[in-house]
Amino acid sequence: MPLSKKPKVLIVNCYSDNNRGARGNPDFVPQSIAPLALAGVFEPGQVEIRVACEFQQGPMEDLRLLAWPDLLVLTGLNASLDRMKHLCAYAQSLNPSVCVAMGGPLARVLPLHCRQFFDEVLPGDVEDLAPLAADLFGPHVIAPEPGLRHDLAPPGHRVAYAEASRNCNFSCSFCAMTAEGRAYQPHDLGYIRRQLMQLGHKPCVMFLDQNFAGGPRAGLMARLALLREFHDSGQLQGWAALVTSDFFARPEMLEAARISGCIGFFSGVESLDPTQLRGFGKKQNLSGQTLERIERCLGAGMTFHYGLIHDPVTQHVQQLLDEVTAIAATPSITLPSFVSLAIPLLGTPLFQARLREGSLLPGIRLRDMDGRTLLTHSLDDPEQARCLVARMDRGLVGCRAALAHGMGFLRRYAGRMQKYALLSALSPNLAQAFPALGTAARDWHLRASAPMRSHVAGAEALGTLYRPLMPLASRYARYFEPVCVTDGRGALHEDLQADLGAGVQPLTAQSLQAVQFSRPGGARPMARSDVLAGKNQVASPVL
Structure with missing residues (x-):
C-alpha cells in the first residue's frame, strides 16, 4: 500500500433480519459495543474508519460503502453468520483486493466452516484484530491503548x-x-x-x-x-x-x-420453576428467593429487568402461561422484559443434549435460532407450541392486565424510584399493552408485503436479504444459502460435522494459522500481501 494512503477500515455488526426494509432498532437498550471496541484497536490518525450496526440501523445496503474499505471486519451473534456471508460476497465482488475478517462466537464454534468463506477468521477477543491489522498495514496503525471509540457512535442517544x-x-x-x-x-x-x-x-x-x-x-x-x-x-x-x-x-x-x-x-431469572432452573444449569437461581430479591432491588429504588425462557422439551405451554399470569397479578415486581424460547446455541451443553436425545427438528437453519422459532419437539401438540411462539410477539400478558399491573406498580414504587428508573421499570408494561411499541414488532410496517411467519424451523421464508442486490459471480451463490444445523432427519448437518462432530476440539488462534489462506472458487492460495496488492483481481461490476 502506498505510504501516502491511509488504510480504509469498515466494521459492521451484522444482524439477521427477515426483510430488507426493516427499520432497525435505534432506541433499543442495550446496543452492541462490538463495532466501537473493534474500532478502538486502531490509532485514529493513521486510518480512515467507519462503523455500522445492522441491528441499530437496519440492513447494510450501501454498495458504495462496501466497495470502499481495504479491510472489512464483520462481527455479530450466532444467527448473523448468513448476513456476514452476504456482506463478504458484496465486498469481495466490488473490491477484489479487500481483506474480509470475521469474528465473534461463530468464529470460535465453527472456525473450519467459516474459513470457507472469509479471508481471516479471528477466534479470540477484540485484541485479535491488532496482529492482523499490523500485518496488513504496519504496526503504526495500532493504538497504544485500545479502548471504545465512543466518538463513532450515532449521536443523540x-x-x-x-x-x-x-x-x-x-x-x-x-x-x-x-x-x-x-x-x-x-x-x-x-x-x-x-x-x-x-x-x-x-x-x-x-x-x-x-x-x-x-x-x-x-x-x-x-x-x-x-x-x-x-x-x-x-x-x-x-x-x-x-x-x-x-x-x-x-x-x-x-x-x-x-x-x-x-x-x-x-x-437472568429465566424461570420461577426450580426444575427448569436445574435443567438450565442456573445454580445461582436455586435459592427459591427470586421474588424477594426482585422486591429488594425495587424497594432500594433501582429497577429490575429480566427475561423468561420457555423450553418446549421440558415445560408445557400452560406452565409458562400460568407463570406469566401469576407475575402479572403481582405488582410488587416488574413484568418480564422478554419471553423467549430456549435456544440450543451451537456448542452449548443444551445443544449437545438436544442433539443426543433426538429432540432437534429436521431442517434447522442457523438463522432460525432467534428465540421466536420452534427448534425442538415439544411436550404439547406442535400447533399449540407454535401458537404460543406467535403470541410472544403480540404479548402474553394482554393490554388490560399489563396496564393494571403498571398502575399497581406505580402506587407502590413511585415515591422510591427516580424518573429514569421508574420509566425503565414500566417499559415492559407498555410493550405488553401495545405490541407495536415493542422491538419484536419493529417491521410491522412490512407485514402486508412480507410472508407470514410459520414460527417453525425450516419452514420460514428466507426473505429478501437472501436475494443479492447486484449480479454476482456463480461462486458466490453459496454465500446466499443459509447455514444448515440439522439435516432432514434432525441429525447434525454434514456441513458442521468437522467443527461439531464427536471428538473434534475447538480450534485455537494458533491452530488456525495452519489452515490455508485462500479465496473461494478454487483460486490459488493467496498471501495477505497479494490481497492488498490487488492480485488475481476480476472486473468489478458497475455501481
Missing part, C-alpha cells in the same frame, strides 16, 4: 455503554459463554476510568458485562467506589449493569450500588 469485565463465572447450559469455556476476566480500574472519562455527561451508562458483579468481592467494591466517585462529581448521572442473581442476596451490595448512582439491573 441518552444511554452510553461501557465494559468492566468479560465472560462469566457461571455455566448456564444454554449460554454461548459456556460453549466457549473462557474464564471470567475483570478489567483493571484504569481501563474502566478511561471509558468513563471518554463518555462525558450522559443520563445513564450501561455496562454490557455478562456479569458485572463477578469475581472477588474486593474487585466489585473497587468498581462501585469508582462509579460513586464519578457520580458524586456529577460526571455520571446514573448507571446500570447485568448481574447474576446471587448479587441480590447481599443487601450491602445493593446499598453500595444505590449510593454509587445505580439506576437498575438486568438479571
Whole structure:
C-alpha cells in the first residue's frame, strides 16, 4: 500500500433480519459495543474508519460503502453468520483486493466452516484484530491503548455503554459463554476510568458485562467506589449493569450500588420453576428467593429487568402461561422484559443434549435460532407450541392486565424510584399493552408485503436479504444459502460435522494459522500481501 494512503477500515455488526426494509432498532437498550471496541484497536490518525450496526440501523445496503474499505471486519451473534456471508460476497465482488475478517462466537464454534468463506477468521477477543491489522498495514496503525471509540457512535442517544469485565463465572447450559469455556476476566480500574472519562455527561451508562458483579468481592467494591466517585462529581448521572442473581442476596451490595448512582439491573431469572432452573444449569437461581430479591432491588429504588425462557422439551405451554399470569397479578415486581424460547446455541451443553436425545427438528437453519422459532419437539401438540411462539410477539400478558399491573406498580414504587428508573421499570408494561411499541414488532410496517411467519424451523421464508442486490459471480451463490444445523432427519448437518462432530476440539488462534489462506472458487492460495496488492483481481461490476 502506498505510504501516502491511509488504510480504509469498515466494521459492521451484522444482524439477521427477515426483510430488507426493516427499520432497525435505534432506541433499543442495550446496543452492541462490538463495532466501537473493534474500532478502538486502531490509532485514529493513521486510518480512515467507519462503523455500522445492522441491528441499530437496519440492513447494510450501501454498495458504495462496501466497495470502499481495504479491510472489512464483520462481527455479530450466532444467527448473523448468513448476513456476514452476504456482506463478504458484496465486498469481495466490488473490491477484489479487500481483506474480509470475521469474528465473534461463530468464529470460535465453527472456525473450519467459516474459513470457507472469509479471508481471516479471528477466534479470540477484540485484541485479535491488532496482529492482523499490523500485518496488513504496519504496526503504526495500532493504538497504544485500545479502548471504545465512543466518538463513532450515532449521536443523540441518552444511554452510553461501557465494559468492566468479560465472560462469566457461571455455566448456564444454554449460554454461548459456556460453549466457549473462557474464564471470567475483570478489567483493571484504569481501563474502566478511561471509558468513563471518554463518555462525558450522559443520563445513564450501561455496562454490557455478562456479569458485572463477578469475581472477588474486593474487585466489585473497587468498581462501585469508582462509579460513586464519578457520580458524586456529577460526571455520571446514573448507571446500570447485568448481574447474576446471587448479587441480590447481599443487601450491602445493593446499598453500595444505590449510593454509587445505580439506576437498575438486568438479571437472568429465566424461570420461577426450580426444575427448569436445574435443567438450565442456573445454580445461582436455586435459592427459591427470586421474588424477594426482585422486591429488594425495587424497594432500594433501582429497577429490575429480566427475561423468561420457555423450553418446549421440558415445560408445557400452560406452565409458562400460568407463570406469566401469576407475575402479572403481582405488582410488587416488574413484568418480564422478554419471553423467549430456549435456544440450543451451537456448542452449548443444551445443544449437545438436544442433539443426543433426538429432540432437534429436521431442517434447522442457523438463522432460525432467534428465540421466536420452534427448534425442538415439544411436550404439547406442535400447533399449540407454535401458537404460543406467535403470541410472544403480540404479548402474553394482554393490554388490560399489563396496564393494571403498571398502575399497581406505580402506587407502590413511585415515591422510591427516580424518573429514569421508574420509566425503565414500566417499559415492559407498555410493550405488553401495545405490541407495536415493542422491538419484536419493529417491521410491522412490512407485514402486508412480507410472508407470514410459520414460527417453525425450516419452514420460514428466507426473505429478501437472501436475494443479492447486484449480479454476482456463480461462486458466490453459496454465500446466499443459509447455514444448515440439522439435516432432514434432525441429525447434525454434514456441513458442521468437522467443527461439531464427536471428538473434534475447538480450534485455537494458533491452530488456525495452519489452515490455508485462500479465496473461494478454487483460486490459488493467496498471501495477505497479494490481497492488498490487488492480485488475481476480476472486473468489478458497475455501481
